[in-house]
Amino acid sequence: MFRNPIGKSIFFVCAMTAVFIMTGCSATTRDISPDEAIHYDEGYDFTDKHAIVSSLVESLLNKPPLVTRYDRPVIIVYNVANRTSEHIETDGITDDIRQQILQSGKARFVNKVQRDNIEKETSYQYGGNVAAETRLQRARQVGAEYLISGTLRSIKKKQPKQFRLTKKTLQYYSLTLELTDLQTGLIEWTDNVEIVRESSKPFIGW
Amino acid sequence: MNVNMIEAAHVARRWSFRCLLFCIIAGMVSGCASAKLKQARRDFYNGNPSQASGVLLDSEDISSRDRLLYFMEKGLILHHSGNFQESIDTLLSASALMKDQEVISAGEQTGSLVTSERITSYKGEYAERLLVHTYLIMNYLMINDHEDALVEAKQALEVYDTYPDACRDDYFTRSLIAHCYEAVGDVNDAYIEYKKLAELMSDPTPVADKLCALGARLGFDDEVAIYEKYLSETERNPAGADAPAELIVFISQGRSPIKIPENIVLPPSIRFSFSTYKDRSGSFFPPTVRTSGLSGPADMIATDVGGVLKASLKERLAQIIAKETARVVAKESIAHNIDDPLLEILVRVVFFIMEEPDTRSWQTLPAYLAMVRIPLQPGSHHIMISGANGGGGTVSIPEFEITPGRQYYYYSVRNNSRLKSF
Numbered sequence: 194m195f196r197n198p199i200g201k202s203i204f205f206v207c208a209m210t211a212v213f214i215m216t217g218c219s220a221t222t223r224d225i226s227p228d229e230a231i232h233y234d235e236g237y238d239f240t241d242k243h244a245i246v247s248s249l250v251e252s253l254l255n256k257p258p259l260v261t262r263y264d265r266p267v268i269i270v271y272n273v274a275n276r277t278s279e280h281i282e283t284d285g286i287t288d289d290i291r292q293q294i295l296q297s298g299k300a301r302f303v304n305k306v307q308r309d310n311i312e313k314e315t316s317y318q319y320g321g322n323v324a325a326e327t328r329l330q331r332a333r334q335v336g337a338e339y340l341i342s343g344t345l346r347s348i349k350k351k352q353p354k355q356f357r358l359t360k361k362t363l364q365y366y367s368l369t370l371e372l373t374d375l376q377t378g379l380i381e382w383t384d385n386v387e388i389v390r391e392s393s394k395p396f397i398g399w
Numbered sequence: 400m401n402v403n404m405i406e407a408a409h410v411a412r413r414w415s416f417r418c419l420l421f422c423i424i425a426g427m428v429s430g431c432a433s434a435k436l437k438q439a440r441r442d443f444y445n446g447n448p449s450q451a452s453g454v455l456l457d458s459e460d461i462s463s464r465d466r467l468l469y470f471m472e473k474g475l476i477l478h479h480s481g482n483f484q485e486s487i488d489t490l491l492s493a494s495a496l497m498k499d500q501e502v503i504s505a506g507e508q509t510g511s512l513v514t515s516e517r518i519t520s521y522k523g524e525y526a527e528r529l530l531v532h533t534y535l536i537m538n539y540l541m542i543n544d545h546e547d548a549l550v551e552a553k554q555a556l557e558v559y560d561t562y563p564d565a566c567r568d569d570y571f572t573r574s575l576i577a578h579c580y581e582a583v584g585d586v587n588d589a590y591i592e593y594k595k596l597a598e599l600m601s602d603p604t605p606v607a608d609k610l611c612a613l614g615a616r617l618g619f620d621d622e623v624a625i626y627e628k629y630l631s632e633t634e635r636n637p638a639g640a641d642a643p644a645e646l647i648v649f650i651s652q653g654r655s656p657i658k659i660p661e662n663i664v665l666p667p668s669i670r671f672s673f674s675t676y677k678d679r680s681g682s683f684f685p686p687t688v689r690t691s692g693l694s695g696p697a698d699m700i701a702t703d704v705g706g707v708l709k710a711s712l713k714e715r716l717a718q719i720i721a722k723e724t725a726r727v728v729a730k731e732s733i734a735h736n737i738d739d740p741l742l743e744i745l746v747r748v749v750f751f752i753m754e755e756p757d758t759r760s761w762q763t764l765p766a767y768l769a770m771v772r773i774p775l776q777p778g779s780h781h782i783m784i785s786g787a788n789g790g791g792g793t794v795s796i797p798e799f800e801i802t803p804g805r806q807y808y809y810y811s812v813r814n815n816s817r818l819k820s821f
Contacts, residue, residue, distance in 0.1 A: 274583075275546055278553035280491075349557070360501070398502040 235364035235392035237281050237347075245368045245386045246289040250297075252384040253372065258339075259299050259382070268294070269303040269337035269375075273368065277347035286368070290341065303337045339381065343370040359393045433461045436472060440762050443472075444654070448480040458492075464520045467496050471527065471761045474534055479651075479813050483538045490535045494554070497528055512729045513750075516722070516757040524711040525562035526569065527761045529555060530704070533572045533768075536579060537649055540809050545582040552579040565714040570600060571702035571768040577609070578647070578770075582807060586613055596700070597626070604629045605698045642774035644801045644808065646782065651813035652789040653680030653766030656705040658712075658758040668747040669731065671723055672756040676709050680766035684790065688773060689783040701769035708760075726754075765813065775808070777801045787812045 225231065230240045253259060259266070270291050273283035294300050304311070311334075318328045345368045352361040369385040435454050442451035452473060455461075461469040470493035477486035500522050507519045523531070532555035539548035555576055559566050566572075577592035590613040597603035597610060607629035614623040656676040663671040688697040730750045737743040767789075773782065781798045788794070794812050801808075 275550065276583075276585075278550060278557065280547055280550050394502065396503055397505050 232390065232392075234394075235349075235362050235390050237277070237279055237366060241366065241388055242285060242289065244388065245366075246286060246293065248386045249368065249370050249384055250290055250293040253370070253382060254294065254297050254299055256382055256384075258372070258374075262299070265299065265301050266338045267301050267303060267335050268339045268341055268372075269305055271305075271340060271342040273343040273345055273370075275345050277345055277366070278349060279347065281345065283345055286343075286345070287341075290370070300339075301335075303335065337375060340373045340375055341370065342373065343368060358397065359395050361391060361393045363389070363391050365389050433465045433469070435460050436465065436468060439472060439476060443476050443479070443763050448476050451476045452480055452482070452485075464518065465759065467493055467500070467521050467523055468759060468761065470496065471523065471531060472763050474531070475761070475763045478534055478538055478541075478811070483541045487535060487538045487542075490531055490538070493531045494535070497523065497531065511722075512726050513733065515753050515755050517755060517759070519757075521757075521759045523761070524708055525558070525565040525714060526704075526707040526711040527764075529558040529562075529566050529569060529572060529707075530761070530764065532558060533569075533575060536572075536575045537811065540575075540579075540582075540647070540807070541811060543807070543809075545579065545807075548575075549579040549583050549585075552576040562711070562714065565711040566707065567599060568710065569702050569704075569707045570596060570700050571770055573599070574606070574700040574770050577606075581609075581613070586616055589613055590617060590619070594622075600700075602629075605700045608698060642776055644775040644777075644806055646773040646775055646780070646796075646808045646810065648771040648773070648784060648787075648796075649809070649811040650686060650769040650771060650784070650787045651765035651767070651811075652683065652769065652787070655679070655760075655762065655764035655766050656708060657762055658756075658760045660756045660758055662754075662756075668734070668751045669727055670751050670754040671727065672754050673719060673723065674712075674756040674758045676705065676712060676760075678705060678766075680705070680789070683767045683769075684786045686769070686771065686784050686786040688771060689785070690773065691779075691781045697771050697773045699769055699771045701767055703766070704764055704768055705766050708764075730754075775801055777803075784812070 227239065228243065232238060232240060270287045273286050275281050275283050291302050295302060315329060315331065317323070319331075345366065347367075348365040350363040350365075366388040367385055369383065371380050372382040373379070374381050439451040439454040442448075442454060455469060455473040455476070458466060458469050470489050474486050474490035474493060477483075477489060500520060504520070511519045522528075532551045535551040536548045536555065539545070539551060552575065555572055559569075559573070573592060573596050577589050577596060580586075580589035580592060590610065593606045593609045593613065597606050600606070603610075603626065607626040610626040611623050611630065614620075614626065656678045658674040659677045661673050661675050665671070683701055683703065685699065685701070690697075734743055734747045734750060737746055771784070779798055779800050780796075782796045784794045784796070786792075796810055799808065
C-alpha cells in the first residue's frame with residue numbers, strides 16, 4: 194500500500210512495542226505494613242493519618258495539662274472539621290487519637306457516638322424486663338472535663354502553564370488539634386502537624 | 400511484469416484492504432452513539448427520571464469512550480429522582496474520571512488523527528466539568544451535609560481558576576460556593592466569593608444584601624456603604640434581616656443546547672467538520688415568589704447554562720482547529736501515497752465519510768439554573784413559586800415548620816420533579 198516501505202516498518206515497530214507492553218502487565222497482590230510510607234499521589238492517605246496522629250498524641254501526652262495529671266481526666270472528642278478540598282473521613286483521625294491516648298493510660302473518654310444506644314439500653318432496663326438488682330443506676334455517667342477538637346486544612350498549588358511533559362502539584366496539609374477545659378473555656382493545649390508533598394504527573398500516557 | 404512487481408502489488412493490495420477495513424470499523428464504531436444514553440435522555444424528558452436512571456444501571460453497558468457522559472447524565476437524572484446519595488456516588492465517579500483524563504492518551508490521539516474525534520474518550524466541555532461539582536454541591540446540600548458540599552465547592556473553585564474565561568458567567572455555581580462557606584460559618588471566605596460575584600455580575604443587587612450583612616459582621620463598614628446603595632430603603636431593613644432560617648430553592652428551567660455538526664468541504668475530498676451549539680429553549684422566565692408573610696424578600700441568582708457551554712466551546716476553538724487541520728493533513732498524506740487510483744478514491748471516500756465532528760454533550764442539563772433565597776422567620780411556611788418551570792404554572796412548596804437549630808432548608812425544582820430536603 195505504501196510507496197515508502199518506512200510506513201510499513203513503523204507499523205511493525207508499533208505493533209511489537211504494544212505486544213511487549215501488554216505481556217509485561219499482569220495482576221499482582223502483596224501485603225503492606227500499615228507503618229510503611231506509600232504515596233501514589235499528592236493526596237491525603239493512610240500514611241498521613243498515622244504520621245499526624247502519632248505526632249499530635251505524643252505532644253498531647255507530654256505537655257501540660259495531661260503530663261501533670263495522674264487521675265486520668267475524662268475527655269470528650271468532637272469531630273475534626275474537614276476544610277480541605279478532598280472528601281476525607283476525619284472520624285478515622287479522632288478514633289486513632291482516642292485509641293492511642295486510652296492505651297497510654299493517661300486519660301479516659303466519654304463515648305459520645307454511643308449516647309443514643311446507651312439511652313436506649315437504659316430505657317430497656319427500666320422497661321420491666323430486667324431484674325431490679327441488676328439494672329444500671331441512672332445519673333451515674335461521668336461528665337467530661339476536657340474537649341478535643343480540631344481542623345484539617347489543605348492548600349494546593351499547581352505548576353503554572355508552560356511547555357513541559359510533566360505537571361507538578363504541591364500539596365500542603367495542616368491538622369490543628371485543641372484541648373479545651375470545659376469548665377473555664379480555656380484552650381489548655383494546642384499543636385499542629387504539617388505535611389507538604391510535591392507530586393509529578395505526566396501529561397502524556399497510553 | 401516480473402514476479403517481484405506482481406508480489407509487491409499483492410502486498411500493497413493486502414495492506415490497502417486492511418487499512419480500509421480498519422477505517423470502516425473505526426467509522427462504524429465512531430458512528431454508534433450509546434443507545435442506552437439516548438433512551439435515558441428520552442425517558443428523562445418524558446417526565447420519567449426513575450425509568451431513565453433504570454436504563455443506566457451499569458456503566459459497562461456504555462462504551463468506555465462515553466463513560467464520563469454516562470456518569471454525568473446518570474448523576475443528574477438521579478438528582479432529579481431524589482436519590483441524592485446515589486447521585487453523589489455517580490458524580491464522584493465522574494469527578495475521579497475527569498482527574499484520570501488529565502493525562503493525554505497518545506494511542507487515542509494518534510488513532511483520532513486518521514479517523515474521527517469520536518473515537519477518543521469524552522472529556523467534557525470546561526463548563527460541564529464545573530457543573531459536575533455544581534450538582535455534587537446541590538446533592539450534598541439536599542442531604543444537609545455542608546462540610547462535604549464545601550469540599551466540592553473548593554474543587555469547583557479549582558475549575559474556575561483553571562478555565563476562568565469559559566466559566567466566568569456561571570453565577571449560579573459561584574453563589575453555591577459562597578453559600579457553602581457561609582453555611583459552615585466561614586464568613587470571610589463567603590464574603591470574598593459574594594464580592595467576586597458582585598464584580599462579575601452586571602447588576603450586583605441580588606448579592607448586595609449578603610455583602611451588607613456579612614460585611615457588617617466583619618467590620619467592613621466602607622464596603623457595606625458601597626453595596627447598601629443597591630438596596631432600597633425597605634431592603635436595607637428587611638423583614639427577614641434577623642431571620643434565623645433561610646429557604647434555598649434550586650430552579651432548573653428548559654433544556655440545554657445540544658451540539659450539531661457543521662462542515663466545510665474543499666475539493667476534491669477535504670472535509671473540515673466541527674460542532675456548534677444549537678439552542679433548545681427560549682429565554683429565561685424569571686420566577687416570582689409568594690410567601691405566607693413570615694419571610695423577607697427573595698433574592699435570585701440565575702445562570703444561562705447554554706451561554707456558559709458556548710463560551711467553553713469557544714475557549715477550545717484554537718485547539719479544535721489545530722487538531723482538525725492535523726487530521727486533514729494526515730488523511731491527505733495517506734490517500735496521496737496510495738498507488739492504486741481506484742483504491743485511492745475508495746480511501747478518500749471512507750475518510751470523507753468518517754470525518755464526523757464530535758457532537759457528544761451532557762444533554763440532560765437545563766438551559767437555565769437559578770437559586771432563590773428566602774429568609775424565614777420561626778413558624779409555619781407555605782411558599783408558592785410562579786413560573787419556576789418556565790411557563791405559567793405555579794410550584795407549591797409543601798407547608799413546613801422551622802425547626803430550632805436548623806438554619807437552611809433546600810428545595811429543588813425541575814418540571815415535574817419537585818424535591819425537598821425537609
